[in-house]
Amino acid sequence: MIKINEISNIGIGTYRMEDTPEYYKTLKYAIDSGINIIDSASNYNFGNSEKLIGQTITSDIREKVFIISKVGYIQGNDIKLVKEIDNLSLIEFSENFYYSLDPKFISFQLKQSLKRLNTEYIDCYLLHNPEYYFNKGYNKEQIKDIIFASFSLLEREVEKGKIRFYGISCNDFNKIPIIEILESIENFPAFKFVQFPFNIVENNLSDYNVESCNLTIKKLKEYGLFTLSNRPLNTVYQGKTLRLTDMPSQDIESINQKEEMLFDSFQNTIKESLVQLGEDTDLENYYPIFFFVENRKNIANVEAIDKAIYEYLLPFLDALNLRNAETTKLITELRNYWIIYTQWSNQERLNILKQDMIKEHKMSATDKRDFSHILADYYLNKEGVDCVLMGLRKTDYVDKVKSLLL
Incomplete structure (x- = not known):
C-alpha cells in the first residue's frame, strides 16, 4: 500500500469523469506516467466517477494507487434508499439534493462506494463539505458534535480495514469549528487529510482568518495533516468564471x-x-x-x-x-x-491576471511553459501544498504537468 509520503504531488480529480473508454484510457495513462492518487466522491456523476475508478484500478495495481472518496451528498437513486433507513438525520436542500453526515448514512454510503470502486478498502474517506450544516442554521458547537461522531465511526471503519485514513473536504473553513477539530486531533489518529479550493485567486489559506487565528497551509501541516488542493484551474475573476488555462488563439x-x-x-x-x-x-x-x-x-x-x-x-x-x-x-x-x-x-x-502575477513576482514574463504547469508549480513550491488535484481528463493534460511529478 502507498504510504502518505509516497503520494504523488499531482493527483487526478474526477469530478467531471465517468465510466467511458476515453476516461479509462486517461486514468491508465496518468498512472503509467507516475500519478498515483485519484480523487472522487459518491455523488460525482451519480457514482459513475467511482465506477470508472473501479473498472480502471484492477487488483494487480490496486496497492500502487491511493484512492480518495467522499461522503455527505445524497442525490439520485440514493435519496429513495436512505429514506428507508430508520431514524436517519438528514437535511433537505431541494427535492433532488439531501445531505447527511449521520454515522448510519456514512456506513451506508461507504458500502456503496466500496462496491462501485470494486475494492476492499478506500485509502482516504473525506467528509464532503460539512459547512452545509452551517448553511442550514446549525451552530459550530452542533457541527463539532456531528463531525466528532462521524470521526468516531470512521475510526471504527479503519479498525475493520474498510478505510485507511479519513479527513475533511471543505470550501470554507470559517463555517466549521476547524480550530476545535485541530486541537482534538490526537483523539482521532487516522484523521490525516484535509482538502480545500486553492488557486491563484482563491488563496485564502495563504492567510486564512478563522476565529482570529490565521489558518495557513503551514499550520495544517504542523498538525500532521496532508494538504490536498482542488479547483487549481477554475475560479471567479472580475465577477465571472475564469478558466486558468490558455485558450486557442482566434481571429x-x-x-x-x-x-x-x-x-x-x-x-x-x-x-x-x-x-x-x-x-x-x-x-x-x-x-x-x-x-x-x-x-x-x-x-x-x-x-x-x-x-x-x-x-x-x-x-x-x-x-x-x-x-x-x-x-x-x-x-x-x-x-x-x-x-x-x-x-x-x-x-x-x-x-490581465497574468500581468498582475508578473507585477507581484508570482511568475516571470519570460516563462513560456503552459500556464497550468506554471500554476501547479507555484501551488506546490511557493505555497507548500502537498498535492494539487487537477481535472486531467485528457492524456495531453497529463503531459502538460507530468514533469512536476516528484
Missing part, C-alpha cells in the same frame, strides 16, 4: 463577421414566423431570443451557453413551431461561435 474579427451574418439570418427566420402568427416582431419583447441578442458574446462558459440554449431558446422555438432540421443546424453553428467568444473573453481576462 475574432473574422469570427464576428461570420457569426453576425448567421445570427441575422436566424433572427429573420424568427421574425418571419412571428409575422405568420400575427405576433409582434420586435425581438426585445421576447426574452428567450433577446437574451442572445444582448449577451451571446459575453457568456462565461460552455455550460452557461448550453443552459441558455436548452432552457430559453429551444422552448421558444418549440412555441413558434420552428424546431426543425434547418434551425437546429443554425443553432449548432452559432453555438460553436459562441464558444469561441467565451474562449476569447476568457483569454483576455486571463492575460
Whole structure:
C-alpha cells in the first residue's frame, strides 16, 4: 500500500469523469506516467466517477494507487434508499439534493462506494463539505458534535480495514469549528487529510482568518495533516468564471463577421414566423431570443451557453413551431461561435491576471511553459501544498504537468 509520503504531488480529480473508454484510457495513462492518487466522491456523476475508478484500478495495481472518496451528498437513486433507513438525520436542500453526515448514512454510503470502486478498502474517506450544516442554521458547537461522531465511526471503519485514513473536504473553513477539530486531533489518529479550493485567486489559506487565528497551509501541516488542493484551474475573476488555462488563439474579427451574418439570418427566420402568427416582431419583447441578442458574446462558459440554449431558446422555438432540421443546424453553428467568444473573453481576462502575477513576482514574463504547469508549480513550491488535484481528463493534460511529478 502507498504510504502518505509516497503520494504523488499531482493527483487526478474526477469530478467531471465517468465510466467511458476515453476516461479509462486517461486514468491508465496518468498512472503509467507516475500519478498515483485519484480523487472522487459518491455523488460525482451519480457514482459513475467511482465506477470508472473501479473498472480502471484492477487488483494487480490496486496497492500502487491511493484512492480518495467522499461522503455527505445524497442525490439520485440514493435519496429513495436512505429514506428507508430508520431514524436517519438528514437535511433537505431541494427535492433532488439531501445531505447527511449521520454515522448510519456514512456506513451506508461507504458500502456503496466500496462496491462501485470494486475494492476492499478506500485509502482516504473525506467528509464532503460539512459547512452545509452551517448553511442550514446549525451552530459550530452542533457541527463539532456531528463531525466528532462521524470521526468516531470512521475510526471504527479503519479498525475493520474498510478505510485507511479519513479527513475533511471543505470550501470554507470559517463555517466549521476547524480550530476545535485541530486541537482534538490526537483523539482521532487516522484523521490525516484535509482538502480545500486553492488557486491563484482563491488563496485564502495563504492567510486564512478563522476565529482570529490565521489558518495557513503551514499550520495544517504542523498538525500532521496532508494538504490536498482542488479547483487549481477554475475560479471567479472580475465577477465571472475564469478558466486558468490558455485558450486557442482566434481571429475574432473574422469570427464576428461570420457569426453576425448567421445570427441575422436566424433572427429573420424568427421574425418571419412571428409575422405568420400575427405576433409582434420586435425581438426585445421576447426574452428567450433577446437574451442572445444582448449577451451571446459575453457568456462565461460552455455550460452557461448550453443552459441558455436548452432552457430559453429551444422552448421558444418549440412555441413558434420552428424546431426543425434547418434551425437546429443554425443553432449548432452559432453555438460553436459562441464558444469561441467565451474562449476569447476568457483569454483576455486571463492575460490581465497574468500581468498582475508578473507585477507581484508570482511568475516571470519570460516563462513560456503552459500556464497550468506554471500554476501547479507555484501551488506546490511557493505555497507548500502537498498535492494539487487537477481535472486531467485528457492524456495531453497529463503531459502538460507530468514533469512536476516528484
